[in-house]
Amino acid sequence: MxxxxxxxxxxxxxxxxxxxxxxxxxxxxxxxxxxxxxxxxxxxxxxxxxxxxxxxxxxxxxxxxxxxxxxxxxxxNSISITTFQDADYPERLKHCFDSPLVLFSSGNISLKNQKMISIVGTRQITSYGLDFCRKFIAELAPLNPVIVSGFAYGVDIVAHQFAMENNLQTIGVVAHGLNQIYPKSHKKYVAKMEENGGFMTEFWSSSNPDKENFVRRNRIVAGMTEATIVIESAERGGSLITANLANEYNRDVFAVPGRVSDKYSQGCNTLIKTQKANVLTSASDLIYMLNWDIEKEVKSVQKQLFVALDDDEQKIYDYLLQSGKELLDVIALRCDFPIYRISGILLNMELKGVIRPLPGKLFEAI
Missing domain, CATH: 1.10.150.20 (5' to 3' exonuclease, C-terminal subdomain)
Structure with a gap:
């Protein structure tokens, strides 16, 4: 143009x-x-x-x-422009009836990678949410997805940080013009984000981060991505608005379950209970539901996850991966371990999140 x-x-x-x-x-x-x-x-x-x-x-x-x-x-200010008629306009967003006419962006954003997910949640992230977000993004890293969020406090900035730590492109969709950064305390992340990713907005330089702008911003976060992940949310919050928008756009929504007594799990639990979100317990849930070339990519994810396995654990894992569900006694026999040893090894592998126990003393690889 x-x-x-x-x-x-x-x-x-x-x-x-x-x-x-x-x-x-x-x-x-x-x-x-x-x-x-x-x-x-x-x-x-x-x-x-x-x-x-x-x-x-x-x-x-x-x-x-x-x-x-x-x-x-x-x-x-070297601002990039894309309109809804341009080839480089986010493809999924283009199909949303209320998508922005124009998008302004800064940095080095590339939308050629179709594996694009948004991660949202409370601004009061807990250690539970922090640990899940860290592990989730690390598990997804071999698939090289683009991580989109809103650059706000809490889950948003944590998602951006972990994306950068794993050398993933990350995009902050902001609720104001690109002449400013909000919140100001996040200025320290700007340069690194713009190295591999950057910022996107529909707002002019005259626009401030007013309350109503955040709701409008959320439709871009939900509309441009294949799936929206809610990591933690109270009973009410902006992330639930994003999740509802994603549902309206016929996007997949995932929510991380938590204890019923935890304030910042109530929103996620409600999304799951009302069937507005799929349960998300690990990256494999997302990979399976989105059909991300499962056979090839799960192995790629597992390769990274299993670096910490010792020789005995790796031997058992390889066997379970090939055989599928198997009885404890059969695992011991096929892998040549005495029963008293196999129980301890399986427990360690379960704690590492690489296998899961099933009824009837069965185990399977995750």
Whole structure:
């Protein structure tokens, strides 16, 4: 998009009463933004949603001055622009009826990788949520997914941090313009995030992190990703709004269960109870439900997970991986271990999360 087209696109955004839905109708009808402003009144009236008040707002000349100022900010700060008509617009977001007309971004964002998930949750993350998030992202790392979140306190920033620790691309979708960072205490993460990932927003540089902007931001987080993961949430919270939006967009939603007495597990437990989210206990749950080339990728995940296995544990794991569910006595026989030893080894492997016990003294590899 050249500067003239971008100028008119920004001007269209400043026409009072023209939101994303009407703007996309206009572009679809007239083919270009400049053609929208050149259209006759009778042509504009034919568009559903455009009445006399809106037609009058098209005559407001101040929209062009505002567009000029924003264009100057974009040019001087190396801001990238993508519209819903562009090939590099997030593909899944493009299919959401209320998706943003324009996205502004900074950093080195690449959306070619289709494995893209959002991780959201409470701003008051507990040690339980922290440990789960760390392990979950580490387990997913061999699959190289893009981790999307909102760069807020708590689960958001933790997800970004663990993504960076595992050399994964991570995108912070913010509720304000790219001329600022909110919260300010997170400025220390900006440079590293922009090295492999970055920030995305629909808001102009004149927009502040107002309360209503966060709700609008959440639809981008939910809409651009294949699945939304809620790690911890109280009974009410922004992450539940994101989960509900993801459901409306027909995206997969996962929630980490917790004790019924824990305040920041109540939201997750309710999502699961009301069948608005799948239970998430490990990365393998997500891989299976999303059908991420299971046979190839699970092995890749397991390779990283099992680095800590000793020779005896590895021998048992390899056997279970090949044979499937097996009795304790048979495992001991096939792997050539005495019964008194096999029980202890299996317990250690269970604690490491690489096998699970089943009824009837059966065990299987995870």
């Amino acid at each position: 050249n500067d003239q087209e971008l100028f008119y696109l920004l001007a269209l955004q400043r026409v009072e009463g023209v939101g994303d839905i009407i703007a996309k109708k206009l572009l679809t009808q007239f083919g270009s933004v400049e053609a929208v402003f050149q259209a006759k009144v009778s042509q504009l009236k034919a568009i559903d949603g455009i009445g006399s008040v809106l037609l009058k707002n098209f005559k407001d000349q101040s929209i062009f001055a505002k567009a000029e100022r924003e264009l100057e900010f974009i040019s001087s």
